Amino acid sequence: MKIAVLSCIHGNYEALNAVLLDLEQHKAEKIYCLGDLVGYGPYPNAVVEMIRSLDIPTCQGCWDEDIVEGLNACECSYPSLLAEQRGKLAHEWTHERIYPEVRDYLAQLPLSLREGDLCFTHGSPQNQHEYLLPEMNAFAALERVLSTGANTLFCGHTHVPYVRTLEAGSIRLRVDYKGESGEETVFTTPLRRIVNVGSVGEPRHGRPNATYVLYDTETDHVQLREVEYDYQKTCAAIIEQGLPPIFAWRLARGLEFAERADDPSHICER
Amino acid sequence: MWAILSGIEGNLTAYEAVLRDLKRQSVEIEALYILGDILGLQGPVEALLERLQSPQGGERTPQICAGFWEDQYLQMQGWGGGQPEAALSQYGSNVLMELEKRVPRSCLDWLRSLPFGFLELDCLLVHGSSVSVSDELSPQTPPWQLLDYLVRVEANFLFCGRLGQCFSVQLQNSQISSQVTTLDQPLIEQKATSSPRQIIGVGSVGRVSGLARYTLFYPTTGQIRCRTVEYAPNP
Amino acid sequence: MMTQLKSQSPGLYIVSGPAGSGKTHWIFQQLSKQTGSQIYGAPSQSSWCLDSAYLESQLRGDLQNLNTRNLAEIEGWALKSPVYLELGFHLDLQVLPIFSSCVPCHKIAVLPSGLAMSEWHFWADNLVLGVGAMNPQMPSQIQKSDLTGEVFDPASLDMVWYELTHGAYGEVQRAKGIFNVVDGRSFWFSFVAGQDSYYEELNRPRCLESRPGGLSGIEVCGQNLDTEAIASNLAASCLNDQLLSHYQAQYRSYAANSEVVS
Numbered sequence: 045m046k047i048a049v050l051s052c053i054h055g056n057y058e059a060l061n062a063v064l065l066d067l068e069q070h071k072a073e074k075i076y077c078l079g080d081l082v083g084y085g086p087y088p089n090a091v092v093e094m095i096r097s098l099d100i101p102t103c104q105g106c107w108d109e110d111i112v113e114g115l116n117a118c119e120c121s122y123p124s125l126l127a128e129q130r131g132k133l134a135h136e137w138t139h140e141r142i143y144p145e146v147r148d149y150l151a152q153l154p155l156s157l158r159e160g161d162l163c164f165t166h167g168s169p170q171n172q173h174e175y176l177l178p179e180m181n182a183f184a185a186l187e188r189v190l191s192t193g194a195n196t197l198f199c200g201h202t203h204v205p206y207v208r209t210l211e212a213g214s215i216r217l218r219v220d221y222k223g224e225s226g227e228e229t230v231f232t233t234p235l236r237r238i239v240n241v242g243s244v245g246e247p248r249h250g251r252p253n254a255t256y257v258l259y260d261t262e263t264d265h266v267q268l269r270e271v272e273y274d275y276q277k278t279c280a281a282i283i284e285q286g287l288p289p290i291f292a293w294r295l296a297r298g299l300e301f302a303e304r305a306d307d308p309s310h311i312c313e314r
Numbered sequence: 315m316w317a318i319l320s321g322i323e324g325n326l327t328a329y330e331a332v333l334r335d336l337k338r339q340s341v342e343i344e345a346l347y348i349l350g351d352i353l354g355l356q357g358p359v360e361a362l363l364e365r366l367q368s369p370q371g372g373e374r375t376p377q378i379c380a381g382f383w384e385d386q387y388l389q390m391q392g393w394g395g396g397q398p399e400a401a402l403s404q405y406g407s408n409v410l411m412e413l414e415k416r417v418p419r420s421c422l423d424w425l426r427s428l429p430f431g432f433l434e435l436d437c438l439l440v441h442g443s444s445v446s447v448s449d450e451l452s453p454q455t456p457p458w459q460l461l462d463y464l465v466r467v468e469a470n471f472l473f474c475g476r477l478g479q480c481f482s483v484q485l486q487n488s489q490i491s492s493q494v495t496t497l498d499q500p501l502i503e504q505k506a507t508s509s510p511r512q513i514i515g516v517g518s519v520g521r522v523s524g525l526a527r528y529t530l531f532y533p534t535t536g537q538i539r540c541r542t543v544e545y546a547p548n549p
Numbered sequence: 550m551m552t553q554l555k556s557q558s559p560g561l562y563i564v565s566g567p568a569g570s571g572k573t574h575w576i577f578q579q580l581s582k583q584t585g586s587q588i589y590g591a592p593s594q595s596s597w598c599l600d601s602a603y604l605e606s607q608l609r610g611d612l613q614n615l616n617t618r619n620l621a622e623i624e625g626w627a628l629k630s631p632v633y634l635e636l637g638f639h640l641d642l643q644v645l646p647i648f649s650s651c652v653p654c655h656k657i658a659v660l661p662s663g664l665a666m667s668e669w670h671f672w673a674d675n676l677v678l679g680v681g682a683m684n685p686q687m688p689s690q691i692q693k694s695d696l697t698g699e700v701f702d703p704a705s706l707d708m709v710w711y712e713l714t715h716g717a718y719g720e721v722q723r724a725k726g727i728f729n730v731v732d733g734r735s736f737w738f739s740f741v742a743g744q745d746s747y748y749e750e751l752n753r754p755r756c757l758e759s760r761p762g763g764l765s766g767i768e769v770c771g772q773n774l775d776t777e778a779i780a781s782n783l784a785a786s787c788l789n790d791q792l793l794s795h796y797q798a799q800y801r802s803y804a805a806n807s808e809v810v811s
């Protein structure tokens with residue numbers, strides 16, 4: 045079976061439609077969505093309604109959580125004052141416009157989904173705000189997959205797609221417990237994989253095109269898709285709807301609107 | 315040499331026994347760490363807090379971080395944005411009353427000021443794990459998870475106390491291959507290896523009556539000794 | 550007609566050229582070779598001038614900053630030592646003040662390579678090869694903002710500067726600025742269309758207590774500039790009093806600790 049996995053639509057209705065068309069042309073039989081339906085973009089309600097009308101299994105993204113729970117992150121979760129100001133502007137804008145039933149829908153989304161040996165999540169299995177970047181320490185990356193029990197972990201949140209294969213992992217282990225020195229054991233792990241599906245509505249790979257992933261469960265083949273769409277329409281809507289015009293400028297260049305620097309190992313000092 | 319303690323849990327007699335044992339050591343104690351669980355169900359806390367804050371002749375001032383019971387007590391008092399669910403589920407519904415009886419409210423500010431842990435040289439000292447005070451690391455914890463806790467903070471030693479027992483897990487010759495495919499770059503292949511790392515359970519001073527356990531650590535050599543001190547418990 | 554100018558002898562050295570061609574840089578080179586007084590004036594500038602603030606910070610020795618309205622004073626100095634006057638690119642070369650003929654006067658044009666005949670070629674008696682390529686269009690807009698006392702969050706400053714120099718707020722041909730950042734240092738930022746930005750730390754005392762007093766500001770030249778957006782994004786990148794004193798206290802304690810170690 046061919047499945048399509050999308051993430052980070054961020055209220056970009058044009059991009060979502062282009063991706064839905066593309067995956068239909070590629071005969072995807074099932075769609076999964078990894079969250080961040082809203083935030084930044086001009087059409088949060090329309091995007092949620094589309095996802096719901098197609099009955100797409102969806103996990104909760106960091107933006108979906110923040111819209112439901114309110115922004116309670118500390119300032120240091122933003123890498124800069126400017127990103128903080130822009131992030132908050134986008135949050136307020138979305139917060140004011142979102143319909144109550146859309147909020148209710150976002151609130152009940154699960155943090156992760158399982159399907160056979162596949163696991164779907166927004167950031168990492170433990171935290172919607174954690175970035176699984178391709179350069180993350182390989183042992184830490186492996187732990188994220190192993191903690192789910194699945195073979196392949198699909199995630200989003202970084203807005204740049206990649207496939208990372210982790211194999212031939214081994215650790216030599218010696219345990220001293222209750223005064224006794226244990227034997228040395230060698231722990232090995234089978235092949236595991238992280239698939240980051242990029243972003244439909246707020247790409248960050250340097251081009252304005254939408255990205256998502258097609259996965260064939262029979263052949264185990266992952267295809268990173270990049271889909272052109274009329275991003276100028278979204279740019280015009282961003283300005284028309286009163287969102288900061290700089291979002292339109294950044295969208296047209298494939299630059300993230302306002303970075304977040306959420307890091308679970310970060311200990312907040314303020 | 316460092317002395318690393320955890321889990322006094324209100325047991326002042328046990329703490330005194332450990333302090334006497336420290337005085338008997340031939341090597342100088344350069345640092346005294348207490349990895350949380352000053353509070354607990356083993357005894358009233360008031361006298362213990364007094365004793366912690368006033369070291370006597372030659373004793374080190376303890377460096378104290380928050381533990382499970384400190385966290386649960388703060389939750390109970392409405393700090394920390396949650397409910398003391400972990401304590402309720404593990405110790406039953408009477409636990410809050412029991413704790414309330416033993417802890418003076420006046421220590422609330424002091425409890426709130428406790429740090430999450432210490433990162434000193436290449437050592438992380440915490441109550442639970444580098445992620446949470448309620449994580450209970452043990453020799454049964456999957457090695458990948460243990461390695462992840464160390465890698466996150468780039469430490470070689472992780473000292474923890476939640477399990478309440480002395481143990482050590484050494485992770486060596488860790489290796490893994492990784493391949494990354496992106497839209498634009500050619501395939502990136504990496505082989506990662508990790509230096510030897512170690513997770514140490516430091517034991518519990520006060521949880522078992524009559525038997526205090528704690529850990530001595532030589533930062534220059536990496537040597538670890540688990541000490542067991544027998545003492546006559548208060549009737 | 551590229552001449553090697555002897556610029557050490559007394560006299561007036563009037564320097565002109567298009568935006569971003571390297572006028573201040575050329576003057577900096579001349580002044581740093583000099584042993585005697587370093588005298589500079591920028592007649593085209595209003596109350597504050599980034600170029601002279603840059604020279605003041607970066608030159609060893611004391612820079613004498615001239616009041617360019619006082620022609621007699623300029624002439625007086627020029628009889629004793631070299632005096633550099635930097636003209637903005639937008640100044641009309643035909644209506645310059647007339648100096649007394651007893652002062653030796655050199656007219657220097659700093660021009661980018663590949664510039665065909667221009668008014669500078671007719672005006673100058675010395676041509677100096679500057680940097681970059683000639684921009685076909687003269688900037689139609691100049692935005693100057695005094696930012697003295699403002700302290701920037703470096704990550705935000707980088708972001709605004711990137712956006713500014715990549716066209717987010719209109720077509721920028723030339724931008725320069727002096728910015729204070731939260732770790733107490735000050736930087737010179739310079740951009741000319743078609744080239745990478747240039748950054749240099751200024752030799753100013755590190756400010757870790759209250760707000761720095763040295764001149765800080767930005768000057769942007771170009772077309773269709775969204776001056777409001779530039780100003781508001783810059784403002785959003787600056788620290789308020791509370792944040793500033795919080796971070797300064799941190800930097801002070803780092804500084805104190807590293808002194809103990811070293």
Ligand SMILES: [Zn+2]
Nearest residue numbers: 052080201203
């Ligand atoms: Zn996202």
Ligand SMILES: [Zn+2]
Nearest residue numbers: 080105106201
């Ligand atoms: Zn996200």
